[in-house]
Amino acid sequence: MLGLMQDWPLLCHRIIDHAARIHAGREVVTRSVEGPIHRTNYAEIRGRALKLAQRLDRQGIRLGDRVATLAWNTWRHLEAWYGIMGIGAVCHTVNPRLFPDQIAWIINHATDRIVMTDITFVPILEKIAGKLASVERYVVLTDGAHMPRTSLKNAVAYEDWIAEADGDFAWKTFDENTAAAMCYTSGTTGDPKGVVYSHRSNVLHSMIVNNADALGAGSKDTLLPVVPLFHANSWGTAFSAPSMGTRLVMPGARLDGASVYELLSDEKVTFAAGVPTVWLMLLQHMETDNLRLPDLKVVICGGSAMPRSIIKAFDDMGIEVRHAWGMTEMSPRGTVGALQGAFSHLKGDARLDRLQMQGYAPFMVEMKLTDDAGKELPWDGKTPGRLKVRGPAISAAYYRVDDSILDADGFFDTGDVATLDSYGYLRITDRSKDVIKSGGEWISSIDLENLAVGHPKVAEAAVIGVPHPKWGERPLLIVHVKPGESVTREEILDFMDGKIARWWMPDDVAFVDSIPHTATGKILKAALREKFKGS
Amino acid sequence: MLGLMQDWPLLCHRIIDHAARIHAGREVVTRSVEGPIHRTNYAEIRGRALKLAQRLDRQGIRLGDRVATLAWNTWRHLEAWYGIMGIGAVCHTVNPRLFPDQIAWIINHATDRIVMTDITFVPILEKIAGKLASVERYVVLTDGAHMPRTSLKNAVAYEDWIAEADGDFAWKTFDENTAAAMCYTSGTTGDPKGVVYSHRSNVLHSMIVNNADALGAGSKDTLLPVVPLFHANSWGTAFSAPSMGTRLVMPGARLDGASVYELLSDEKVTFAAGVPTVWLMLLQHMETDNLRLPDLKVVICGGSAMPRSIIKAFDDMGIEVRHAWGMTEMSPRGTVGALQGAFSHLKGDARLDRLQMQGYAPFMVEMKLTDDAGKELPWDGKTPGRLKVRGPAISAAYYRVDDSILDADGFFDTGDVATLDSYGYLRITDRSKDVIKSGGEWISSIDLENLAVGHPKVAEAAVIGVPHPKWGERPLLIVHVKPGESVTREEILDFMDGKIARWWMPDDVAFVDSIPHTATGKILKAALREKFKGS
Ligand SMILES: Nc1ncnc2c1ncn2[C@@H]1O[C@H](COP(=O)(O)OP(=O)(O)OP(=O)(O)O)[C@@H](O)[C@H]1O
Ligand SMILES: Nc1ncnc2c1ncn2[C@@H]1O[C@H](COP(=O)(O)OP(=O)(O)OP(=O)(O)O)[C@@H](O)[C@H]1O
Ligand SMILES: [Mg+2]
Ligand SMILES: [Mg+2]
Incomplete structure (x- = not known):
């Protein structure tokens, strides 16, 4: 019937x-x-x-x-x-x-x-x-x-x-x-x-974006998508904003801190979406002149892991920051980081810890974690596994590629390695291609990078695995120092010591004057692995 | 492709x-x-x-x-x-x-x-x-x-x-x-x-309900659907709440003011949905004991026209009241009354006027207004017409009825007569079966009823058309007086005089000790027309 x-x-x-x-x-x-x-x-x-x-x-x-x-x-x-x-x-x-x-x-x-x-x-x-x-x-x-x-x-x-x-x-x-x-x-x-x-997938995805805990902007709001229309379907903003009558502010070619600040402030923007780099530039600009954004209510940040310093800066200003994870194949929203009821009253570090996770899946995104053999792993917040997803706005195939990209249950392997907890909160620990396997156990390169950039003299950090006769692979930390600063290997390792398991400690630190990036601002680990092949 | x-x-x-x-x-x-x-x-x-x-x-x-x-x-x-x-x-x-x-x-x-x-x-x-x-x-x-x-x-x-x-x-x-x-x-x-x-229609409808200007409750919210699951698909709440992780409070069999207040207050409800009668009972209960509801943020009211007094009472308490119009055939959300950006700063009567309208259509509900011949009428806020609707959560047919209920463009005739303005705000003026046609022009029975219940001694009012040799039909006002009060025909007509066009003035007022209702609390005008056939 x-x-x-x-x-x-x-x-x-x-x-x-x-x-x-x-x-x-x-x-x-x-x-x-x-x-x-x-x-x-x-x-x-x-x-x-x-x-x-x-x-x-x-x-x-x-x-x-x-x-x-x-x-x-x-x-x-x-x-x-x-x-x-x-x-x-x-x-x-x-x-x-x-x-x-x-x-x-x-x-x-x-x-x-x-x-x-x-x-x-x-x-x-x-x-x-x-x-x-x-x-x-x-x-x-x-x-x-x-x-x-x-x-x-x-x-x-x-x-x-x-x-x-x-x-x-x-x-x-x-x-x-x-x-x-x-x-x-x-x-x-x-x-x-x-x-x-x-x-169909675009319309359904725009409706996901419209829910209160995803973007949830309404007809009274003004949205600034700093995320480009050319990047991952503009995170759905090109559909969600008109569907709700949300006022749109388009930044054109100028995405530097001062320009973005000017638009946010002049146009009384209430919602904004973009990658971490953009927010870093904005916050640096605001800090120099001690600027404020009283109208801004919600900032969505995704595309790569959001540094704790950015989260803290927005949170301190009373701006709700939502860490989102997604991928081009997911239209792109995979998770959204609004705090669930159980966590909305957290304060201090516990609050930042939760905000730093990549949020949880909205309705229409199903997830599972598996080991390499495809066996399902528990959502215990500890066990990392391959993250697989299913839903009406998720790819079933690539253009002009015949191979199926779905498993027997119709799930797509994201290529990300992650943990999930019992509330569905995601923590991306690696790309499966970047994972470091030491003595048969996984070390999270993203955790190590997050920790290293917490050092006040470090501008950016990348961790790759290098071959090791006994352990298979060991982590190498690659550091780009802030302009005008200098720092030693020992200073950095001392800073990290005690904050992670002993066996996660990088064996060595390499200093570089820049870290290679993709066109969307992600660290190109393949290039780094090539460069440090001999290490 | x-x-x-x-x-x-x-x-x-x-x-x-x-x-x-x-x-x-x-x-x-x-x-x-x-x-x-x-x-x-x-x-x-x-x-x-x-x-x-x-x-x-x-x-x-x-x-x-x-x-x-x-x-x-x-x-x-x-x-x-x-x-x-x-x-x-x-x-x-x-x-x-x-x-x-x-x-x-x-x-x-x-x-x-x-x-x-x-x-x-x-x-x-x-x-x-x-x-x-x-x-x-x-x-x-x-x-x-x-x-x-x-x-x-x-x-x-x-x-x-x-x-x-x-x-x-x-x-x-x-x-x-x-x-x-x-x-x-x-x-x-x-x-x-x-x-x-x-x-499909239920899932899509739940996503409409989840947008910020419809219901828009999130995982931190608590929703009390006073609207029954047996009435018009529970306004979509049985799907929207679990889809968002919204906490649900179910009122069971007791929908009187005191019981609803107790749940709203004890369970710190933030969103509530129900018909005008329910809110009337709640407000009367709150008034007697001078009670407050500090957690309640949004009240959705629909099913029949929402009296201004209810709107004002909630608005004065700082509770956002959204007047919704819908029908069983629309799953049922047709419109939602959140104020658009252009109206959110209104104050006083202008604000109440806007809140008293039935809101506007969300994405996935298309509307048109036509005359009896099917010709489209302007969205000028003045011209009443037959309201027709189209969308994925709207009926195409009734169960075991063969006749198509859609026009050539696929629109369903709601049976309601309404005006629409350039912002899409709807004002229901009548059911097409209840419309009063006097001298070739329509008189809105709902407008007359709204006005009459504004009189402090009137508990409820209904207006029907009665045959008239010269004008075709003329309005008859039927009044149920508040318990313990007494009022004359002249007092009521004087009260209405000057607030509407002269030719809209009811020719007579009939007093009754109760007005007949349907099982969902709507005035049964057919029964009144039968009763006053001879007038
Ligand atoms: N919030 C986040 N935290 C950590 N990583 C993220 C986050 N958001 C996105 N990513 C990373 O970005 C990836 C999706 O990026 P995108 O679709 O732009 O292409 P790509 O995966 O970088 O490129 P390709 O698939 O061609 O190698 C995710 O699979 C994930 O690795
Ligand atoms: N906010 C509102 N203001 C005025 N009228 C409303 C409002 N909400 C709903 N209605 C009326 O209720 C109708 C829908 O009600 P419902 O689907 O419960 O059945 P019904 O139309 O009353 O019954 P039937 O179609 O069997 O005669 C609408 O067509 C409209 O006339
Ligand atoms: Mg990818
Ligand atoms: Mg009906």
């Missing part, structure tokens, strides 16, 4: 329809790439997205065709998302911070037909355009006045291009499992892998 | 799985029908729901079979919901306040195989059991010690019955469009109609 409810497919563009109808005048504020602050609203964004859809349609872009974007967070980029998805084409967000060769590889792998780009990235694209056989046209996200001279094929300014459409156009309708967007993983552990979101 | 996301059907019992895994120890507190306060938690509820599922399965209850409940809000009733739905059977909530004949009609129409009932309703069932041919067994939601002697066929105490199962059982899996539950409409305008929810 079936339910007798309406057949109403979950389609992304219905979100912008809703926003334009109910929250028509709600602002979207952007620090434009051209410079000035730009203001528009959801009704205008929908109108212009429809024009783009119409223009793409006239260009012959059809259901399933890929259209790439290389762009900052701006109102035009948001229009591009809805315009592309609204005709059933696939919005492929490309991370412009990748090496040009990686960008070319990704665009070719996705066989994108059109590339929409900010003026910022025109020079990069010009360098690789020769290799991009599938691309028929470049649309530069600017107006005629700011259009650069360029050799890019059929280049046109976005404003001129959509002006050729009159907006008398209707979204297409199709099955909710139709592909809506693509995003390649960050490439921390190997070549980036193509994740393909469906309309 | 399809997305490459996992196939994870939206199934109701996955919500209780999530709650039991992540929020295992989170309490469900009940004022039991037997008397004492009972405490359990989500892990136990899931365990017992699984036993029930196993027992039902052993009884031969299969996918699509209907199992009825006649029960108050208790932990056992909640277990029944998940236990029944978890094997793909259909949980049919029956409103025990209906006339026995209506109950019999509904159970027969649904051909329920099992009836689960509170001890309270055993006498009612005994009276009609002879007519209930499809029912094979009655399960009384109590333990052996409290089991009444009864003539009901194969009657068994719930606790004894589930004790026959060992709980070593797994939920069934099936398509998300499978029927999960049934609920008949209140029967205000005719015979009740059978609404059939699917697993």
Whole structure:
């Protein structure tokens, strides 16, 4: 017996329809790439997205065709998302911070037909355009006045291009499992892998984000997604904000502490989301001038482990900080770190300990921990295991890769090693590829790194395993010292001593003048392992 | 091109799985029908729901079979919901306040195989059991010690019955469009109609409820659903609370002001949901003893129009009151009354005016207003029209009724007449069957009623149209005077004069010693029209 409810497919563009109808005048504020602050609203964004859809349609872009974007967070980029998805084409967000060769590889792998780009990235694209056989046209996200001279094929300014459409156009309708967007993983552990979101997964994910303990912004709130639209589906913010009528503030190209502070303060932002580096820069800027952010209520931080110092700084200011863990394959929300009822009254170190964990899974994300053989491990807060996940907004396969990535029960192996406690709180201890196995037992490189950066003279730390004749592997601590400081191996090891099990103590400390990062700011351990191969 | 996301059907019992895994120890507190306060938690509820599922399965209850409940809000009733739905059977909530004949009609129409009932309703069932041919067994939601002697066929105490199962059982899996539950409409305008929810619609609806401006309770909150599980899908609370780990307080059989106050206060409830009558009783109780509710943050009120006096009383106490409109056919949330950003700073009457409107549609509820011919009307806050709705948790058909209830665009006619303004705020002015048409123009009976109950001596008021030779119809005001008060026709008309258009003024006032209501507390206008036919 079936339910007798309406057949109403979950389609992304219905979100912008809703926003334009109910929250028509709600602002979207952007620090434009051209410079000035730009203001528009959801009704205008929908109108212009429809024009783009119409223009793409006239260009012959059809259901399933890929259209790439290389762009900052701006109102035009948001229009591009809805315009592309609204005709059933696939919005492929490309991370412009990748090496040009990686960008070319990704665009070719996705066989994108059109590339929409900010003026910022025109020079990069010009360098690789020769290799991009599938691309028929470049649309530069600017107006005629700011259009650069360029050799890019059929280049046109976005404003001129959509002006050729009159907006008398209707979204297409199709099955909710139709592909809506693509995003390649960050490439921390190997070549980036193509994740393909469906309309259904994006809509469901936006509803996860809207719950009180995930993001939970409402129509009275203002959200600043510092996390880029090109990174892991913008953590769902491009859908959740319009679905709720949340005012959006888009930071454009300037993500330094001063610029982010200015927007947070001037625009009275109440919710903000971004990676640890961004918050570090913000806090450093605020500290120098003893600045405050009285309107900011909630900061979401994820993408890599959040240092305790950042958590403490926000918590001390009375700003609720939520540590989130996720991955491109999870749309990307895996966990959210709001304190559950049982922990909301914690104080001091116990509170920070809990906040430093990666939170817990919301409804629609199922988790299990297993050993290497696939046997389930207990949720005891101690036993690390491979973290596996299942849910409607989690990948079942990668683009153009035939191998199944699910186990027999349909779970996807995250590649992360973690513990879970009886409340479902997650602690990521490692990537499975980075795990250090010493005498048959695992040492958590993330725990060691967290501890080492607690030393006042350490700017950044990375721990890798190096081969050892007796123990198999032993940890090597790699340290980047703060500018102007100097520190010895002994000073650091003494600082760590007593705070961890004796056998976890790194055998040695290497000092470097910089630690290599991926385009999303994660430590490139593969490069470090290569560099310290002989150690 | 399809997305490459996992196939994870939206199934109701996955919500209780999530709650039991992540929020295992989170309490469900009940004022039991037997008397004492009972405490359990989500892990136990899931365990017992699984036993029930196993027992039902052993009884031969299969996918699509209907199992009825006649029960108050208790932990056992909640277990029944998940236990029944978890094997793909259909949980049919029956409103025990209906006339026995209506109950019999509904159970027969649904051909329920099992009836689960509170001890309270055993006498009612005994009276009609002879007519209930499809029912094979009655399960009384109590333990052996409290089991009444009864003539009901194969009657068994719930606790004894589930004790026959060992709980070593797994939920069934099936398509998300499978029927999960049934609920008949209140029967205000005719015979009740059978609404059939699917697993998909229930899960999606719970996610609507979880957004910040709908209910938006989180894992730190405690929710008291005064709205019964048997009324309009319990407004989604039976799904939204466990999905978030919100602590639940169930009021059992006692919904009077003192009992509800006691639970709200003792259990430090932060969110509560119920119909206007309940809040009226609560406020009267609080007023007499000058009581306060410092923990209560949000009150949701819907089911019929919320009187201004209730709104003001809560608002003055600093409790956020959200007026919601919905219907059984909408799972039931149609709108939610949280103030949008544009209105959150209103004060005084302007604020109350806005709060008295029925709120606006969340994402996944689409609306349109039309005239009788189906032509769309403007959202100008003035023009009343037929309100039509579309969405994934809205009915497409009634049970065992072949006629389509959707228009060519897939919209369902709510039977309500309303205005919408440019922010999407709804004002219900009438039921289309109750509308008064005078000289070709509509007069809102709800507006007149709201005005009349503003008179300090009026307890309740109803307005109906009576035939008129010149104008077609004219309004008749029917008044129930407060106990111990007396008032004249002129006093009331003078009070109303100047506050509405002259031609809206009722031609006459009739005084009655009670106004007839439906089982859900709505005014039965059909009965009044019958009574005053000759006027
Ligand atoms: N809060 C967090 N704490 C620790 N690690 C995190 C956190 N959030 C994300 N991560 C790490 O980031 C990973 C997801 O990142 P992303 O999807 O951007 O690509 P990547 O895994 O870095 O790249 P690739 O899969 O191509 O190697 C997670 O699997 C996890 O290792
Ligand atoms: N906040 C509200 N203000 C005014 N009316 C409301 C409100 N909430 C609900 N209603 C009324 O209640 C109706 C839905 O009630 P319900 O589904 O319980 O059955 P019913 O419509 O009363 O009965 P039936 O459809 O069988 O005649 C709505 O159509 C509307 O008329
Ligand atoms: Mg990865
Ligand atoms: Mg109705």
